[in-house]
Amino acid sequence: xxxxxxxQLRRDRFTLAMMLGIPAMQLILFGxxxxxxxxxxxTVVLDESHTPESRALVSVLRNTGxxxxxxxxxxxxxxxxxxxxxxxxxxxxxxxxxxxxxKRGRTASAQMIVDxxxxxxxxxxxxxxxxxxxxxxxxxxxxxxxxxxxxxxxVRPWYNxxxxxxxxxxxxxxxxxxxxTMVLITSIAIVRERERGTLEQLIVTPIDKTxxxxxxxxPFLIIGFVQMSxxxxxxxxxxxxxxxxxxxxxxxxxxxxxxxxxxxxxLMSTLVRSxxxxxxxxxxxxxxxxxxxxxMFPRSAMPAPAQWLGSALPLTYFLDVLRGVxxxxxGLDHLWQEGLILTxxxxxxxxxxxxRFSKTIE
Amino acid sequence: MxxxxxxxxxxxxxxxxxxxGSRVAVEKLDLTIHTGEVLGLLGPNGSGKTTTIRMLCxxxxxxxxxxxxxxxxxxxxxxxxRRRIGxxxxxxxxxxxxxxxxxxxxxxxxxxxxxxxxxxRIAEQLNELGxxxxxxxxxxxxxxxxxxxxxxxxxxxxxxxxxxxxxPTAGVDPASRRLLWQxxxxxxxxxxxxxxxxxxxxEAERCERLAFLSRGHLIAVGTVGEVLTQFAQxxxxxxxxxxxxxDEGAVV
Numbered sequence: 001x002x003x004x005x006x007x008q009l010r011r012d013r014f015t016l017a018m019m020l021g022i023p024a025m026q027l028i029l030f031g032x033x034x035x036x037x038x039x040x041x042x043t044v045v046l047d048e049s050h051t052p053e054s055r056a057l058v059s060v061l062r063n064t065g066x067x068x069x070x071x072x073x074x075x076x077x078x079x080x081x082x083x084x085x086x087x088x089x090x091x092x093x094x095x096x097x098x099x100x101x102x103k104r105g106r107t108a109s110a111q112m113i114v115d116x117x118x119x120x121x122x123x124x125x126x127x128x129x130x131x132x133x134x135x136x137x138x139x140x141x142x143x144x145x146x147x148x149x150x151x152x153x154x155v156r157p158w159y160n161x162x163x164x165x166x167x168x169x170x171x172x173x174x175x176x177x178x179x180x181t182m183v184l185i186t187s188i189a190i191v192r193e194r195e196r197g198t199l200e201q202l203i204v205t206p207i208d209k210t211x212x213x214x215x216x217x218x219p220f221l222i223i224g225f226v227q228m229s230x231x232x233x234x235x236x237x238x239x240x241x242x243x244x245x246x247x248x249x250x251x252x253x254x255x256x257x258x259x260x261x262x263x264x265x266x267l268m269s270t271l272v273r274s275x276x277x278x279x280x281x282x283x284x285x286x287x288x289x290x291x292x293x294x295x296m297f298p299r300s301a302m303p304a305p306a307q308w309l310g311s312a313l314p315l316t317y318f319l320d321v322l323r324g325v326x327x328x329x330x331g332l333d334h335l336w337q338e339g340l341i342l343t344x345x346x347x348x349x350x351x352x353x354x355x356r357f358s359k360t361i362e
Numbered sequence: 363m364x365x366x367x368x369x370x371x372x373x374x375x376x377x378x379x380x381x382x383g384s385r386v387a388v389e390k391l392d393l394t395i396h397t398g399e400v401l402g403l404l405g406p407n408g409s410g411k412t413t414t415i416r417m418l419c420x421x422x423x424x425x426x427x428x429x430x431x432x433x434x435x436x437x438x439x440x441x442x443x444r445r446r447i448g449x450x451x452x453x454x455x456x457x458x459x460x461x462x463x464x465x466x467x468x469x470x471x472x473x474x475x476x477x478x479x480x481x482x483r484i485a486e487q488l489n490e491l492g493x494x495x496x497x498x499x500x501x502x503x504x505x506x507x508x509x510x511x512x513x514x515x516x517x518x519x520x521x522x523x524x525x526x527x528x529x530p531t532a533g534v535d536p537a538s539r540r541l542l543w544q545x546x547x548x549x550x551x552x553x554x555x556x557x558x559x560x561x562x563x564x565e566a567e568r569c570e571r572l573a574f575l576s577r578g579h580l581i582a583v584g585t586v587g588e589v590l591t592q593f594a595q596x597x598x599x600x601x602x603x604x605x606x607x608x609d610e611g612a613v614v
Contacts, residue, residue: 201455201516204419205472206445359440361421 014272018280022287029291033306038124038298041089043067044082046075051099057110057151060136061092066128079113083158085334086320089115089300090125098151102140108151116157117323119168121298129153159327166239171322172295174231178224178254179261179289179315184282185220186265191278194361203359213354217262224258225251244329250321253335256342257318263349264314270356289315314345371430372397372524372555373418378427380413380578387413389578391427397523400546400556402569404598406606410578411559412452415526418557419449432523432555445473448517448525452532454509458502462493462512465501466519473520487515491545507538514545518554525549527558531565543568563599572598576609 009016043061047054061067070088073079082088093111101108112129116122133153140150160167193199202212228251235241243250268285272278290296292310299310310316317338324330324338332339373395380388388410395401403411416422418431420440428435434442456465466487470480488494491511496504501512510530518525527546531539543565550556560566572589574582582589582605586598595601 196458197451197453197455198457200421200451200453201449201513202472204421204444204447204449204451205469206441206474207472208441359420360423361416362423 014277015280018277018284022280022284025284025287029287029306033302033309034291034297035301036120036297038120038301039065040068040300041066041121041125041128041298042070042087042300043090043092043125044071044073044079044088045069046073046079046091046093048096049094049098053099053102054094054110057094057098057132057136057153058092061128061132064128064132066124083113083115084324084328084330086115086324089118089121089298090129092129092153102150105150107149110151110153111156112153113156113158116160116163117168117171117327118294118298119165120296121300122157122160122163124301126155126157129155159323164239166235167241167327168323170231170235170239170241171326172319174228174235175257175293175315175318175322176286176289176295177231178228178258178318180282180286181227182220182224182258182261183265183268183285184279185223186216186262187269187272187278187282188275189216189220190266190269191272191275195274200361203361209354209357209359213266213350213357216266217259217350220262221255221258224262225254228254228258241326243326245325245331247325249332249335250325253318253321253325253339253342256339256346257314257321260314260342260345260349263346263351263353266353267349267356270353270358289313292316294319314342317341317345370397371395372399372432373557374430375418376428378414378417378429379425380410380417380422381425387578388417388424388575391578391580393573393580393583395555395557397555398550398553399570400550400558400568402566402572403557403559403575404566404572404602405559405575406609409575411575412528413578414575415449415528415557415559419447419526420444421449445520446523448520448522450510450513450517450525450527450530452528454501454513456501456509456513456516459500461498461500462504463488463497465512466515469516470519475519483519487519491515492541506533507535507542510534510538510542514542518549522554524555524557527556529559529561531560531562539565563597563602566598566602574602574605576605581605581609 045058047058058069062069067090071082073082076093079091079093083091091113093113095109098108098110112125114122114125130153133151137149137151157163193202236243268278268281272281288309292302292306293313293315294310295315299307299316302310320338321335324335371394373393375391375393378388378391391414403414405411413422417424418429418436420436420443424437428437430436431443432446436443460468463484466484467480470483475483488497491514493511493515496508501509504512531542534542546556546558558569566572567586571583571585573580582592584592589598589601593601593604595604
């Protein structure tokens, strides 16, 4: 029995490769790409004080290593725009009378606005801001312990003021589940026809490749929309997930995302021979989606190669759309790029699968 | 086909070859099938019958050689060929989870039949093949003989000029076999060219001409009488066994 299994396993190169490939990939991703300690958060600064003291606070903040100052903005509107658009994860506001307050012995107050739609990034931003504030305060008050604390950095978690886990997990879950089920459902649908012999009978007919592939995509597209709606409704009922932006926009973007994943599933079906292989490939695909898309770990904290890999995943862009529409309430002006990229993914993947799909049984 | 090639040959094969990795499945095959004839393709398992049929249907690309089927080049214009042929694979290739009528409806649509034309054609075929009472039955729940009737119906929904039948009667009871052959002859009388493979020698003897394949080579073609004379054997079964014996002898 053992001997038979060993022989069969050796013949099944694909399963063997998967069994070795999945742990190797996991190890590499977790080892190199994933940083639970989040550093280098893109941060914008609004310095209304323009004083040595305000610049000192910024430099202390930078020295924590948690923040990369990417831009100096000149208004609150600009700052809000960067965070809404996802260009920055945090924004420091130093008010006009910051220096004056310190001089007069009052507690000066700077504000750290944090994009709490991204959980790990926001907690890193909060702890970093608190540390920076305390460090600067200690220098200023010096040995004088009688004095009230000279400054504080107040944290404002935007979009998720209660810092509830469900608020950022549920939108991400929509994307991850859609991606996994759409890819699996299509690749299995084609491979099952091949296994049962119905594909041979079908491709000997004059049916053209485009109708064959569209015929496979359209029913699953509807299933995808139903699935998305169910999670949205459950998220709203059970976890109070808000819908701050336009649902119509979310569904339009969802259309492109679902089609992209269906196209990917079709493409995978041309690479595998059995339903089991299709499942294995599907799970292999799931891994980078969970780890590199920004679903659990912020992409800004990842090394460059992991970020490149993440930018090849449709989910990365759809996550921005989900969090943007549901939590931030932003519109097409901030999300058009994501929409464009998702559309390109959809067109490219479906076209590629039509080209690769061959009406032969070799 | 007369329209394109100016011949009355449904199939014209020249130097057809198919190689899988290091294994040669079909080698230097030359074969002509006349329009309207029933040609039996015989040979032991693995002799290249299925590969030949698959190449003629455009399901596999030949490694070398050319094949014209119903007037169209299979390699250059497979879709033209597919429109005018019907094909029944060895394995039941219809949907187990669709009913008889649903399978027929689907295949009629795939072959371009619409609306009233399709409805009438399905009714006609249900009648001809005795499937009326089973129209609502799931295909997967039927026995072998009934499945083959359904497969024949689906493969001929569009009145193909040529029909490829790969072991249509394997695993079918004698009564159903006889019925299937009645339909096959019915189609031939209407002018359909038929290429059929079989392991039943009584079926082989009913074909107008026979072609014997062995290890991918065509080793004999002719009418039943011609083949019997050529090999000086009393029956086709004896010819078959004799050919197989020679073939195996050639290796030793």
